[in-house]
Amino acid sequence: MLQINGLKASIDGKSILNGIDLTVPQGEVHAIMGPNGSGKSTLSYVLSGREGYEVDGGTANFDGQDILAMEPEERAAAGLFLAFQYPVELPGVNNANFLRTALNAQRRARGEAELDAVQFLKLARAEAKRLSMPDDMLKRNVNVGFSGGEKKRNEVLQMALLRPKLAILDETDSGLDIDALKIVADGVNALRGPTFSALVITHYQRLLDHIVPDRVHILAQGRIVKSGGPELAHALEAGGYAAFIPEAA
Amino acid sequence: MSIAPSGPLAALKAAADSFVADYQARKTTLPGDSHVRAESAALLAANGLPGPREEAWRYTALRPFAEAQFKPTAKAEPSAALLARLPHVEATRLVFVDGRFHSELSGVPAGFRVITGEPAYGTLARPAAEKLVALNTMLAEDGAAIHVPANTDAGTVLLASLATGAAVGFHPRHHIVLEPGAQLTLLDVTIGDGEYLHNPVLTFEVAAGATVTHLRTQDEGAGAFHLSTVYAEVAEGGTYDSFALILGAKLARMEVHARLAGPNAAAHLNAAQLLGASQHADFTTIVRHDAPNTASRQTVKNVLTGRSRGVFQGKIEVARVAQKTDGYQMNQALLLSANAEMDSKPQLEIYADDVKCSHGATVGALDADQLFYLRSRGVPEAEARAILVRAFLSEALDPISHEGARAAMEAAIAAWWAKGGRVQT
Numbered sequence: 144m145l146q147i148n149g150l151k152a153s154i155d156g157k158s159i160l161n162g163i164d165l166t167v168p169q170g171e172v173h174a175i176m177g178p179n180g181s182g183k184s185t186l187s188y189v190l191s192g193r194e195g196y197e198v199d200g201g202t203a204n205f206d207g208q209d210i211l212a213m214e215p216e217e218r219a220a221a222g223l224f225l226a227f228q229y230p231v232e233l234p235g236v237n238n239a240n241f242l243r244t245a246l247n248a249q250r251r252a253r254g255e256a257e258l259d260a261v262q263f264l265k266l267a268r269a270e271a272k273r274l275s276m277p278d279d280m281l282k283r284n285v286n287v288g289f290s291g292g293e294k295k296r297n298e299v300l301q302m303a304l305l306r307p308k309l310a311i312l313d314e315t316d317s318g319l320d321i322d323a324l325k326i327v328a329d330g331v332n333a334l335r336g337p338t339f340s341a342l343v344i345t346h347y348q349r350l351l352d353h354i355v356p357d358r359v360h361i362l363a364q365g366r367i368v369k370s371g372g373p374e375l376a377h378a379l380e381a382g383g384y385a386a387f388i389p390e391a392a
Numbered sequence: 393m394s395i396a397p398s399g400p401l402a403a404l405k406a407a408a409d410s411f412v413a414d415y416q417a418r419k420t421t422l423p424g425d426s427h428v429r430a431e432s433a434a435l436l437a438a439n440g441l442p443g444p445r446e447e448a449w450r451y452t453a454l455r456p457f458a459e460a461q462f463k464p465t466a467k468a469e470p471s472a473a474l475l476a477r478l479p480h481v482e483a484t485r486l487v488f489v490d491g492r493f494h495s496e497l498s499g500v501p502a503g504f505r506v507i508t509g510e511p512a513y514g515t516l517a518r519p520a521a522e523k524l525v526a527l528n529t530m531l532a533e534d535g536a537a538i539h540v541p542a543n544t545d546a547g548t549v550l551l552a553s554l555a556t557g558a559a560v561g562f563h564p565r566h567h568i569v570l571e572p573g574a575q576l577t578l579l580d581v582t583i584g585d586g587e588y589l590h591n592p593v594l595t596f597e598v599a600a601g602a603t604v605t606h607l608r609t610q611d612e613g614a615g616a617f618h619l620s621t622v623y624a625e626v627a628e629g630g631t632y633d634s635f636a637l638i639l640g641a642k643l644a645r646m647e648v649h650a651r652l653a654g655p656n657a658a659a660h661l662n663a664a665q666l667l668g669a670s671q672h673a674d675f676t677t678i679v680r681h682d683a684p685n686t687a688s689r690q691t692v693k694n695v696l697t698g699r700s701r702g703v704f705q706g707k708i709e710v711a712r713v714a715q716k717t718d719g720y721q722m723n724q725a726l727l728l729s730a731n732a733e734m735d736s737k738p739q740l741e742i743y744a745d746d747v748k749c750s751h752g753a754t755v756g757a758l759d760a761d762q763l764f765y766l767r768s769r770g771v772p773e774a775e776a777r778a779i780l781v782r783a784f785l786s787e788a789l790d791p792i793s794h795e796g797a798r799a800a801m802e803a804a805i806a807a808w809w810a811k812g813g814r815v816q817t
Contacts, residue, residue, distance in 0.1 A: 193768075215768050233783060241779075245770050245771055301769065
């Protein structure tokens with residue numbers, strides 16, 4: 144599903160990713176753990192196409208396509224989804240309209256029929272209910288006045304509606320209490336299946352108790368320094384990152 | 393021997409002289425009050441047109457207008473395409489073509505009175521203070537006098553100005569009176585093709601407890617000059633509630649004078665200016681609080697592309713007697729190109745000591761994080777930009793309660809975007 148080879152990227156001339164090699168097969172959930180500044184968020188932004196990041200080398204292949212050559216909206220239509228660490232507020236944009244516009248833009252790009260307002264609302268209400276979101280969150284402006292937990296639930300709601308092939312969850316656990324964390328994890332787990340892959344980026348092992356990954360990768364200084372099974376997250380929790388970070392030259 | 397003057401002042405002088413000469417040649421045939429007309433002619437001959445040295449005209453130069461030539465109007469028929477641009481709303485239609493009332497295109501009012509065929513001068517305009525009002529008064533040939541009796545809801549009136557683009561100049565003069573407790577929604581739509589001068593004056597007398605909702609769409613021709621002046625005087629408990637959507641003309645200025653004359657009177661002067669290419673539009677307001685417990689609200693949004701220039705001048709005057717005044721003014725501009733310019737001048741003159749007045753101004757570009765958020769969800773860039781521009785305008789548009797008018801304005805904004813608003817050079 145996702146194949147990254149030797150990916151190097153920089154921002155403002157400062158090298159952040161120094162040769163990432165990573166493969167996420169279809170249907171698997173992989174976790175990327177790493178200390179602050181290791182390049183976790185940069186990896187998610189480079190994969191989703193945010194401006195300001197310079198790709199200096201390497202490749203990223205998503206579902207058979209060179210994803211680095213695509214516009215952000217093309218990546219989304221191809222089935223890539225980024226759950227933001229800090230979901231963006233859109234004052235003046237109604238949440239339901241936003242979700243429907245996004246869903247229909249992707250359907251249009253894939254040559255599928257668009258959903259009308261009634262069809263869409265039925266679908267959105269059902270998904271919102273599964274995430275224990277009050278109906279009025281659909282009526283409010285996108286993320287405006289939402290609590291931290293509501294914003295993250297809104298990200299998962301978008302993911303549930305857009306049904307991506309690969310979701311990147313960028314520190315989705317940050318700022319969540321344990322109840323909100325469970326709701327978000329349940330939302331992600333509900334999507335798991337043979338056609339859904341995920342890259343769960345997190346600083347802490349806590350989220351991985353609820354979204355149990357198939358593989359865990361440790362990112363440090365812009366490289367994957369160790370990969371293993373879910374037990375690696377526990378080892379990390381016990382011993383800290385220090386054991387995995389290469390000595391500075 | 394004298395040296396012939398040149399430059400902007402000479403051009404303005406020549407233009408004023410040419411308007412006065414037109415008046416002199418036609419004065420015996422112009423309808424209505426010849427006395428006020430003659431007074432304004434004397435004012436214009438003596439004072440000329442607004443020039444660059446006047447504080448109120450610092451940001452808007454009339455030179456391009458002074459250098460153009462405008463013929464007097466004749467009876468004209470609008471094209472089907474022009475007529476099709478009128479909003480599809482249920483309303484009593486009052487249609488003016490090149491400034492002249494067109495009865496076949498207009499409807500018959502029920503429950504209120506309308507008089508046309510001559511300028512409706514009213515008593516609120518100040519030709520001695522506002523030079524363009526002197527010009528209007530001198531050359532006005534037609535207009536609508538709308539009178540809504542006490543406690544009557546006149547419903548919706550569509551006051552439409554259609555310009556056929558025959559290089560004409562017209563100066564309609566409308567007067568709207570609402571007796572106590574009366575209500576009226578006035579959709580004031582000015583559209584046209586090509587080059588012309590449209591210099592209307594509208595005066596509103598809003599009696600106690602009456603409410604007028606004045607929803608304006610200025611979508612004049614690309615080569616047109618739109619110079620309009622509104623006076624509204626609001627008595628106790630009355631409301632002048634206005635919104636102006638400004639899209640058209642090469643050079644535009646909307647000047648609004650609102651006076652809150654009785655306790656608990658309110659005025660809303662909201663506007664959205666969407667400009668592109670080398671358009672220049674100026675929205676100037678003067679709100680005078682002359683009684684206690686009065687409130688004014690101004691939310692003015694500007695979206696500027698190309699080399700366009702937006703101007704907002706907002707003055708709030710609070711008289712000593714006007715305690716507990718609540719004045720709010722916010723002007724925001726979204727610059728979609730590096731060559732667009734916004735000039736914003738708030739002015740507060742407060743002589744009462746117990747008031748709440750605030751003003752603010754912001755100028756910025758589209759937010760890169762918001763744009764990326766939308767695109768990351770699959771929304772194409774142009775559509776994402778359109779969504780954010782529309783969101784920026786929502787604070788000014790959302791208070792419009794007339795659904796038909798709002799739908800027409802939404803459509804006009806979408807058309808503006810599709811036509812070239814999104815061209816950001």
